[in-house]
Amino acid sequence: MVTSGKGGVGKTTSTAALGAALARTGQAVVVIDFDMGLRNLDLVMGAELRVVYDFVDVIQGAAKLPQALIRDKRIETLFLLPASQTRDKDALTEDGVARVIEELRPKFDWVICDSPAGIERGATLAMRHADAAVIVANPEVSSVSDSHRIIGLLDAKTEKAEKGERIEKHLLLTRYDAARAARGEMLTIGDVLEILSTPLLGIIPESEEVLRASNFGSPITIGNPSSAIGRAYVDAARRLKGEVVEMTIPSDKKGLFTRRTFMSDRLSGRTAVEPAVNSQQQKMKDCNATAGEQKLTGDARRTFMRSCLKGT
Numbered sequence: 001m002v003t004s005g006k007g008g009v010g011k012t013t014s015t016a017a018l019g020a021a022l023a024r025t026g027q028a029v030v031v032i033d034f035d036m037g038l039r040n041l042d043l044v045m046g047a048e049l050r051v052v053y054d055f056v057d058v059i060q061g062a063a064k065l066p067q068a069l070i071r072d073k074r075i076e077t078l079f080l081l082p083a084s085q086t087r088d089k090d091a092l093t094e095d096g097v098a099r100v101i102e103e104l105r106p107k108f109d110w111v112i113c114d115s116p117a118g119i120e121r122g123a124t125l126a127m128r129h130a131d132a133a134v135i136v137a138n139p140e141v142s143s144v145s146d147s148h149r150i151i152g153l154l155d156a157k158t159e160k161a162e163k164g165e166r167i168e169k170h171l172l173l174t175r176y177d178a179a180r181a182a183r184g185e186m187l188t189i190g191d192v193l194e195i196l197s198t199p200l201l202g203i204i205p206e207s208e209e210v211l212r213a214s215n216f217g218s219p220i221t222i223g224n225p226s227s228a229i230g231r232a233y234v235d236a237a238r239r240l241k242g243e244v245v246e247m248t249i250p251s252d253k254k255g256l257f258t259r260r261t262f263m264s265d266r267l268s269g270r271t272a273v274e275p276a277v278n279s280q281q282q283k284m285k286d287c288n289a290t291a292g293e294q295k296l297t298g299d300a301r302r303t304f305m306r307s308c309l310k311g312t
């Protein structure tokens with residue numbers, strides 16, 4: 001599943017880009033839109049005019065699953081199960097979702113669920129059967145602190161968690177702006193990683209390509225895979241498949257930030273000694289320092305960080 005605490009951080013963009021990148025390597029992929037009422041994924045995939053039946057129709061028995069699946073026109077192995085227009089929050093039933101996921105699981109290499117924002121029913125239904133979660137966050141306090149909440153839920157409310165197994169978690173940092181980061185206007189990657197203590201799947205740069213791609217109904221990894229953001233998503237998809245790919249922050253600009261390697265920053269200790277230059281960063285550093293002094297780890301650290309960042 002692709003999830004986040006806060007809305008609007010790039011889940012749908014990432015679902016489409018990762019799904020398309022995986023499918024381009026020949027893997028069978030279905031992306032499912034769990035965001036009933038909003039229905040963004042079909043637009044981003046360029047399939048909005050082809051929706052006849054949707055997820056709710058399948059659950060309610062008005063259509064069979066193969067009737068509702070839309071095959072991508074560009075990539076043979078890429079499919080979409082669209083959300084319904086209904087805003088009825090109960091249209092997705094727990095049993096219905098379980099049935100659909102079980103039917104898809106043996107047919108596809110990847111079943112990617114695009115979660116709605118927040119931690120309400122739609123999000124918990126989307127995570128219920130997940131083997132792995134991609135947690136999308138932007139390098140800012142509100143996004144990071146809301147991610148804690150979701151990470152807690154992944155460890156409590158999923159089928160895997162109930163069986164005493166751990167769900168695989170990956171952090172995807174999106175809308176990373178190298179220029180703003182250099183000016184200290186965003187949280188540092190080091191800070192985000194330290195608080196969320198979740199392995200990094202990739203760093204996706206802020207890019208105007210996203211708007212262009214969604215206007216064309218073409219996931220970035222189909223429309224412009226050689227752009228910086230396209231490369232960042234292709235790399236992230238490869239890591240999801242278990243390949244070892246050097247962690248870089250691809251950039252379209254020549255010069256200072258071009259393929260600057262993130263690890264070299266970390267290894268040189270630069271992220272550790274960077275002074276905080278804005279109040280968000282200062283708060284993060286203060287909370288981190290207190291958590292460190294109290295020797296908090298795991299869930300206790302996450303709970304503490306959440307309340308500390310929210311100032312309670």
Ligand SMILES: Nc1ncnc2c1ncn2[C@@H]1O[C@H](COP(=O)(O)OP(=O)(O)OP(=O)(O)O)[C@@H](O)[C@H]1O
Pocket residue numbers: 004006007008009010011012013014035040115116117174175176204205206207208210211214229
């Ligand atoms: N890397 C990026 N660079 C620039 N804009 C981006 C980037 N990623 C996403 N956006 C823009 O941010 C907005 C939100 O993106 P998206 O719909 O993917 O987020 P979401 O997490 O799915 O939102 P929601 O929680 O509402 O479902 C969109 O307008 C999208 O074009």
Ligand SMILES: [Mg+2]
Pocket residue numbers: 011012013035040114115116
């Ligand atoms: Mg979305």
